[in-house]
Amino acid sequence: xxxxxxEFSIPIRIYIEDTDAGGIVFYxxxxxxxxxxxxxxxxxxGFELRQSMxxxxxxxxxxxxIKYLASAxxxxxxxxYTRVQxxxxxxxxxxxxxxxxxxxxxxxxxxITVACVDMETGRPRALPEDLQNVLN
Amino acid sequence: xxxxxxEFSIPIRIYIEDTDAGGIVFYxxxxxxxxxxxxxxxxxxGFELRQSMxxxxxxxxxxxxIKYLASAxxxxxxxxYTRVQxxxxxxxxxxxxxxxxxxxxxxxxxxITVACVDMETGRPRALPEDLQNVLN
Amino acid sequence: xxxxxxEFSIPIRIYIEDTDAGGIVFYxxxxxxxxxxxxxxxxxxGFELRQSMxxxxxxxxxxxxIKYLASAxxxxxxxxYTRVQxxxxxxxxxxxxxxxxxxxxxxxxxxITVACVDMETGRPRALPEDLQNVLN
Amino acid sequence: xxxxxxEFSIPIRIYIEDTDAGGIVFYxxxxxxxxxxxxxxxxxxGFELRQSMxxxxxxxxxxxxIKYLASAxxxxxxxxYTRVQxxxxxxxxxxxxxxxxxxxxxxxxxxITVACVDMETGRPRALPEDLQNVLN
Numbered sequence: 029x030x031x032x033x034x035e036f037s038i039p040i041r042i043y044i045e046d047t048d049a050g051g052i053v054f055y056x057x058x059x060x061x062x063x064x065x066x067x068x069x070x071x072x073x074g075f076e077l078r079q080s081m082x083x084x085x086x087x088x089x090x091x092x093x094i095k096y097l098a099s100a101x102x103x104x105x106x107x108x109y110t111r112v113q114x115x116x117x118x119x120x121x122x123x124x125x126x127x128x129x130x131x132x133x134x135x136x137x138x139x140i141t142v143a144c145v146d147m148e149t150g151r152p153r154a155l156p157e158d159l160q161n162v163l164n
Numbered sequence: 165x166x167x168x169x170x171e172f173s174i175p176i177r178i179y180i181e182d183t184d185a186g187g188i189v190f191y192x193x194x195x196x197x198x199x200x201x202x203x204x205x206x207x208x209x210g211f212e213l214r215q216s217m218x219x220x221x222x223x224x225x226x227x228x229x230i231k232y233l234a235s236a237x238x239x240x241x242x243x244x245y246t247r248v249q250x251x252x253x254x255x256x257x258x259x260x261x262x263x264x265x266x267x268x269x270x271x272x273x274x275x276i277t278v279a280c281v282d283m284e285t286g287r288p289r290a291l292p293e294d295l296q297n298v299l300n
Numbered sequence: 301x302x303x304x305x306x307e308f309s310i311p312i313r314i315y316i317e318d319t320d321a322g323g324i325v326f327y328x329x330x331x332x333x334x335x336x337x338x339x340x341x342x343x344x345x346g347f348e349l350r351q352s353m354x355x356x357x358x359x360x361x362x363x364x365x366i367k368y369l370a371s372a373x374x375x376x377x378x379x380x381y382t383r384v385q386x387x388x389x390x391x392x393x394x395x396x397x398x399x400x401x402x403x404x405x406x407x408x409x410x411x412i413t414v415a416c417v418d419m420e421t422g423r424p425r426a427l428p429e430d431l432q433n434v435l436n
Numbered sequence: 437x438x439x440x441x442x443e444f445s446i447p448i449r450i451y452i453e454d455t456d457a458g459g460i461v462f463y464x465x466x467x468x469x470x471x472x473x474x475x476x477x478x479x480x481x482g483f484e485l486r487q488s489m490x491x492x493x494x495x496x497x498x499x500x501x502i503k504y505l506a507s508a509x510x511x512x513x514x515x516x517y518t519r520v521q522x523x524x525x526x527x528x529x530x531x532x533x534x535x536x537x538x539x540x541x542x543x544x545x546x547x548i549t550v551a552c553v554d555m556e557t558g559r560p561r562a563l564p565e566d567l568q569n570v571l572n
Contacts (some may be wrong), residue, residue, distance in 0.1 A: 043200050048455050057328075059328035095363050224460070
């Protein structure tokens with residue numbers, strides 16, 4: 029069974045650590061929220077990051093394109109959606125969106141490209157075969 | 165009914181954002197975990213931080229004493245315990261502990277003093293009366 | 301005199317707080333480095349962020365496109381370059397690059413669009429006139 | 437020549453990344469500022485953290501006691517002071533203070549105990565001999 033194209037989501041609560049003096053979530057932190065969502069997506073299909081590292085595959089972000097449409101605030105609860113948009117030999121392209129729960133309002137959307145690199149050399153290498161099989 | 169002395173806990177998953185080049189959770193981040201736990205504790209008894217701010221009460225940490233006993237790693241799941249140790253007119257002293265779930269191993273313990281300060285002047289002020297009533 | 305198109309740069313040292321368990325700088329942190337660089341650029345032409353906020357203009361990032369080419373590590377020193385690429389009525393488009401000092405190796409490049417929004421309503425508003433004059 | 441007891445300091449500028457919705461520096465971030473100051477202190481006497489790690493010594497914080505007296509805000513410049521208070525076989529106790537520059541106002545003070553642990557086992561081990569010699 030494939031997880032390709034499936035929409036996966038997790039809830040994320042906004043804490044004071046996530047905000048800035050403008051009274052809203054500090055924009056760089058959405059990259060953390062998207063990372064948590066990808067991690068849980070990958071865990072949901074049977075993979076853990078630490079385990080990947082022991083196999084010398086370090087997942088690194090190669091590219092990120094983010095659009096900020098509206099701001100989240102302290103105490104808000106978001107729902108972060110994740111979908112595999114494209115699968116390449118050495119990389120996965122994710123489509124991600126953060127919505128304000130309840131209002132169902134789109135706050136931030138992003139396209140994030142994650143590549144597998146060798147932990148020693150830092151060079152791109154093929155995604156672990158079992159991960160490819162599940163995502164394909 | 166009082167929440168004084170009650171033990172409250174939340175689970176916290178370790179993501180790559182929480183770790184450092186030593187391969188473990190960056191120690192400053194436990195203060196974030198403890199903050200999340202206090203926030204959820206306060207929410208569980210009916211209070212939200214943003215709402216407090218509109219009443220000109222900004223909760224600020226006045227003192228923190230932390231002991232690091234063991235390290236958490238990527239993908240670990242912690243359980244963070246929170247208990248009101250002492251209640252003062254303008255401050256709450258929390259007793260908090262982070263344990264590795266499953267192993268039930270104590271990783272970090274802390275005593276955190278949170279005071280209510282006026283958002284304009286930055287001066288300590290009495291805790292909101294309704295919060296005092298619930299905690300007493 | 302205009303600052304349009306001028307290349308501005310600041311050095312940034314990598315500390316343990318910036319790294320992750322992969323042994324490299326956590327990718328979201330480059331957004332912080334770019335923000336520091338833009339802040340110092342704006343300060344260098346006579347503007348401070350806190351002062352802008354008192355005039356009800358909150359600078360927020362509307363769009364970010366980032367390419368990660370190579371990784372920085374603990375103790376590295378970077379040089380972060382900033383240039384105004386385009387000036388719009390309500391936004392500034394910045395062209396930014398992080399290089400490894402010494403080696404002069406390009407690590408990360410980004411195009412960041414910063415808009416001025418009203419602190420009350422969150423709606424876009426014209427950039428402060430004096431800032432426009434300096435950047436034009 | 438010994439560096440024991442010598443007062444060392446670095447300037448630290450407050451950026452939007454450091455602040456929270458309360459309009460002040462997020463308290464956990466002072467641990468980052470103190471870490472930067474210790475790192476620069478250690479570098480000033482000839483040591484780099486990454487180099488230490490290759491020798492299997494990972495410096496970890498074992499204990500932190502922090503008092504928050506006043507708040508820093510966006511755009512503020514701090515001066516962070518660092519002094520070795522006590523030297524033990526496996527740990528260094530640092531005395532650190534963050535002051536608001538210009539006003540010379542004490543904001544935060546802390547006592548931070550940093551231990552050297554083996555990167556494989558996580559167990560405390562003697563500080564590198566050359567570091568001991570310089571600090572003694």
